[in-house]
Amino acid sequence: MFRAWRPPPLAQARIAWGWSRHAASESRQPAAEHDSPYRDTVLLPRSRFPAQLPGRLQPETELETQQKCGFSELYSWQRQRKTKQEFCLHDGPPYANGDPHVGHALNKILKDITNRFYVMRGYKVHYVPGWDCHGLPIELKALSEVKGSENLSPMEIRQKAREFAERAIEKQKSAFIRWGVMADWANCYRTFDPEYEANQLRIFYKMYDKGFIYQDYKPVFWSPSTKTALAEAELEYNEQHVSRSVYMKFPLLKAPPKLASLLDGSSPASVLIWTTQPWTVPANQAVCYMPDSAYSIVKCTTTGEYFILAADRVESTAAVLDTQFEVVSTCKGVDLIDGSCAHPTIPGRVSPLLPANHVTMAKGTGLVHTAPAHGMEDYSVASHHQLPTDCLVDEGGFFTEAAGPELRNKNVLEEGNEAVIRMLQSAGSLLKEEKHVHSYPYDWRTKKPMIIRASKQWFVNTASVKAAAQEVLKKVKVIPTSAVNRMLEMLDRRTFWCISRQRSWGVPIPVFYQKNTGECLINSETVTNVIKIVEQQGTDAWWTLPVEQLLPKEAVAKAGGKDVLDYVKGQDVLDIWFDSGTSWAHVLEGAEQRADTYLEGKDQLGGWFQSSLLTSVAARNKAPYKTLVVHGFTLGEKGEKMSKSIGNVVDPDVVINGGEDHTKDPPYGADVLRWWVAESNVFTEVLVGPVVLNAARDDVNKLRNTIRFMLGNLAGFNPETDSIPAPKMYIVDQYMLHLLQDYGSKVTEAYKEYDYSKVVRLLQAFCSRNLSNFYFSIIKDRLYCEEEKDPKRRSCQTVLAEALDIVVRSFAPILPHLAEEVFQHIPYKKDSGGVFRTGWINASSAWKKPGIEEAIEGACAMRDSFLGSISGKNPLEYEVVIIIEPGLLFELMEALQAEETSSVSELNEIMMASQTTLLTELPKETPTDANIIRGSFLINLEGGDIREESSYKVIALPVAKAKCPRCRRYTSDSTSTPCPRCLTVIAGRGST
Structure with a gap:
């Protein structure tokens, strides 16, 4: 018999069961061999749910599941629910310039896990997938497919680019759907949609009107390979x-007044300069020094010339120039004021000596x-200092005519650089040229060097908005927390943002722009009219x-102009970061427009x-998001970058459907890809490759086996009619409900924190340790050998039904x-709405009974002692004797076994022996050679108010009875006759 859990007498008066430890027994009861005449009387598991889906079956089953379970309708279904709870995840648009890759998989699957969790919790999820559709990479790829693309008109270029982006979007969309990403795929946002573009222009003008956007002529990062600012x-x-770095001299024209007595003109004197960009020398307008640093006047022992350079750089510079410097005098940088030099290659140009805080002493x-x-x-x-900012370099990186006949039309990074070095040499200004290896900016699309070049551009004045942006960002929850400091530092360094x-x-x-003056015209009337046209026709107009x-x-009249035809349209387009950064204005709903x-x-x-932050703060002084979740990049499984040449590129399509050779690239299906994403620590770099994917597949298959056991043992069970109320369950079954409640609570919290790897760890630990290794191993006899409707069997079936539901x-x-596939195989769920339409984990708080842990875990501690003493042998071949002095631990064990000796008690089930005897003292007839295992167990109840460490002894004795031909336990009088329990069950079956 079994009974409701009751606290033992010693604790009844004041127990408020407290938190304790988890059982972690690795012992496992051997599965019964049912090849006897009684085979048909044993209730073995029955389920059509497969333990594995080999080969093509996995991806094929997933596609069938998507179809049967309405994956494509789920998003629309949940949007129609009547609920005030809403959750908005704003999709950062992937770039529409190529095939879907494993980085897309990482990002989209993380988003989908998040959205599905909130759908199951009853929220109305707002998630609109989008694509970033403009920009140079798309334009370059589209034009690479066209011969003679350099002759195309802007509209022809736009048409080719649009077609390319549309094809890329369709490829990516198909992949995202195949990965199981939930969305209304017929209603996505694209940054080339007219309504989106119109909203973007509204934000642009709002920022312009507030003074955050301005036009200016100044140096910007410039890509000669693509002829645009970046x-x-x-x-x-x-x-x-x-x-090609050079050391050169700028002859002093006018000695600084404070140094005039030292530089009297009797010997030539120059300032020493080092640069890694000789091509910029023709544009030189000054020489800068650090006011607070020390400078030396030195005499070259070889030529007798005087040079000025930083005191800290005298020795290293002399060594590089292979000469010796004699220090004549040392002064402060401020003493160089009012000095000037002759430009080394342009006769007549003066380069004043000027103070500047950006000068460093680390090099040069x-x-x-x-x-x-x-x-x-x-x-x-x-x-x-009101110096000229003339640029002598054109859009392609070539010297202009203004640079002079020696330099005109020469590429500044190639022959132009060479020409300037020759000019320095001819002028006698070149002291040394050498190769210098250093970090240098490249265009991320063409992988070619950048230059810095002054031009007329449009800018966001981030200097005036970043303080507000930083304050707003500090109120945003950022996961991981370390990422917020990186973003704050990036904002701090950003003084302007070139958006043209x-x-x-x-x-x-x-x-x-006015044709004659170049003056720009933009006001609310001009922009309103353009927006109205864009809404109807798109920006092609x-x-x-x-x-x-x-x-x-x-609008022209208001600006003081006379004729519309006096104006021309601007030719610049907006930076694609401005495109995507204004997506909040188009996608997010409600007055708040915050995700x-x-x-x-x-x-x-x-x-x-x-x-997104800068545009939102500038336009409306708030962030467009409440939480930022930041994940790492995907790398090969050894931590190396993915590369076709290395052969370590992981293609999500090949992962799902397999490659040409299935022995090398087997079809894993989408769920293995999703498991890889979830189990990875995505807040660092995420490794992927064959070893990682094989491990993920094995993990999913282990999970399938756990589920299959539960499904198989729920055949013939109906929770509505067959469930046993928790208070009337076996104590170990109540203990499992307690663990289930705790598991559900921890998993929910991990999901809320976007810690999906923790979800996976909790799931694996619960399934492996609590279910497979512990619970399944001890309940097999009850499941297989008790009468089908016996309350003892129904008790653990009730737990299995709850565990299956919660785990899935x-x-x-x-x-x-997998979750939907499992729901299709649950025998008692007919025509259910599926797992996503029927809610989140429903674990009753009434299941939480921490005090039960002390009873079960105390028994498990003794079981571990017993199993350890028989060193892997079949525990059914033994009877176990447990000796505990009177006290709380004895009363806990007595609650599991009221009789002194039993083969059917709850304690015996946990011990996994054929018989268990519970005593308060060592029997007098104990054999002298008996292996007595001693141990102790600490009982900790009522938050530590009740603490009692009790010792126990465990003796394992070879069982005296015969093996039952039905249940395989040693509880029968004869190997040919079932044990009393089995005879009763068989007799009951015969009478029904």
Whole structure:
């Protein structure tokens, strides 16, 4: 018999069961061999649910499941629910320029796990997938497919780029659907949609009107290979770039007054300069020094010339120049004021000596050649001192006519550089040339070197908005927390954001220019008219319509102009980071227009996360998101970058459907891909490859086996009619409900924190340790050998039904195909709405009974002692004697076995022996050679108020009875006759 759990007498008065430890027994009862005449009387598991789906069966079954279970309708279904709880995950748009890759899989699956969790919890989820459709990479790829693309008109380029982006979107969309990503795939957002473009222009004008967007002529990162300005986020740095660096001299024209007595003109004197970009020398306008640093006047022992350079750089510079310097005098940088030099290659040009805080002493000579058109700090110096910022380099990176006949039309990074070095040599200014390996910015699309070049561009004044953006960001929850500091630092370094691009494929900057003066015209009337046209026709209208249709006469008159035809349309388009960064204005709903979550890779800390924040704060002084979740990049399983040449590229399509050779690239299905995503620590770099995927498949198959055991043993069980109320269950079954409640609570919290690897760890630990290794191993006899409807059997079936439901719901967001497949095989779930339409884990708080742990875990501690003493032998071949002195531990064990000796008690079930005897003292007839195992167990109840460490002894004795031919336990009088329990069951079956 079994009974309701009751606390033992010693504790009844004051017990409030507290938290304790988990059982972790690795012992397992051997499965019964049912080849006897009584085979048909044993209730073996029955289920059509397969333990594995080999070969093509896995992907084929997933496709069938998607169809049967309405994967494509789930998003629309949940949007129609009547609920006030909403969850919005705003999809950062992937770039529409190529095939779906494993990085897409990582990102989209993480988002889908999140959304499915919230759907199951009863929220109305808002998730609109999108694509980033404009920009240079798409334009370049589209044009690479066209012969003579250099002769195409802007509209022809736009058409080719649009077609390319549309094809890429369809490929990516098909893949995302196949991965099981839940969305309304007929209603996505694309940044080239007219309504999206119109919203983007509204935000642009709002920021312009507030003074956050302005036009200016200043140096920006420029890509000669693509003839456009780029933002910092579009650069990548080549650490092995080789520059032709030079040491050169700028002859002193006017000695600094404080040094005039030392430099009397009797010997030539110059300042020493080092640069890695000789091609910028023709644009030199000054030489900068650090005011607070020490400088030396030195005499070259070889030539007798005087040089000025930083005191800290004298020895190293002399060594590089293979000469010796005699220090004549040392002064402060401020003493160089009012000095000037002759330009080394342009006769008549004066280069003043000017103070600047950007000068460093780490390399070079401590004096910096300053070309305002080719350096951000240089430009700052020029602005302060009203120096010219003339640019002698065109859009393609070639010297212009203004650079002079020796340099005109020469590429500044190639023959132009060589020509300038020759000019320095001819002028006698070159002291040394050498190769210098250093980090240098490259265009991330063409993988070719950048230059810094002054040009007229449109900028967001991030200096005026970043303080507000940083304050707003501090209120955003960022996972992992370390990422917020990186983003704050990036914002701190960002003084402006160049948002204009010299391309055709993009959203035009809605500005008109007066033909004669170049003055720009933009006001609410001009922008309102352009937006109205864009809403109807898209931004193609900017290129196809004449200016008189785009620019209203009233707007020209208001600006003081006379004729619309005096104006031309601007040719620049907006940076694609501005495109995607304004997506909140188009996609997010409600007056707040704030998403609960943005979830993207760590590169977006300087990309979409930042552009979205800046545009939102500038336009409305708040962040567009409440939480940022930041994941790492995908790498090969050895931590190396993926590369076709290395052969370690993982194609999600091959992962799901297999490659040409299934022995090398087997079909894993989408759920294995999803498991890999969930089990990875996505907050660092995420490794993937054959070994990782094989392990993921094995994990999923282990999970299938656990589920199959539960399904098989629920045949013939109906929870509505057959369940046993928790208070009337076996104590060990109540214990399992307690563990289930705890598991459900922890899994829910892990999902809320986006910690899906923790979900996987909790799932694996629960299934392996608590279910397979512990619970399944002890209940097999009850399941297989008791009468079908016996309350003892129904008790553990009730637990299995609850465990199956909770376990499947807990992994459903991660493995939606498997979860729905399982629901189709549950014998008592007929025409259910499926796992996602029927809610989240429903674990009753009434199941939580921590005090039960002390009874079960105490018994498990003794079981471990017993199993350890028989060293892997079959425990059914033994009877176990447990000796505990009177006290709380004895009373706990007595609650599991009221009789002194039993083969059917709850304690005996846990011990897994054929018979268990519970005593308070060692029997007098104990054999002298008996192996007595001693141990102790600490009882900790009522939050530590009740603590009692009790010792126990365990003796394993060979069983005296015969093996029952039905249940295989040693409880029978004869090997040919079933034991009393089995005879009763068989007799009961015969009478029904």
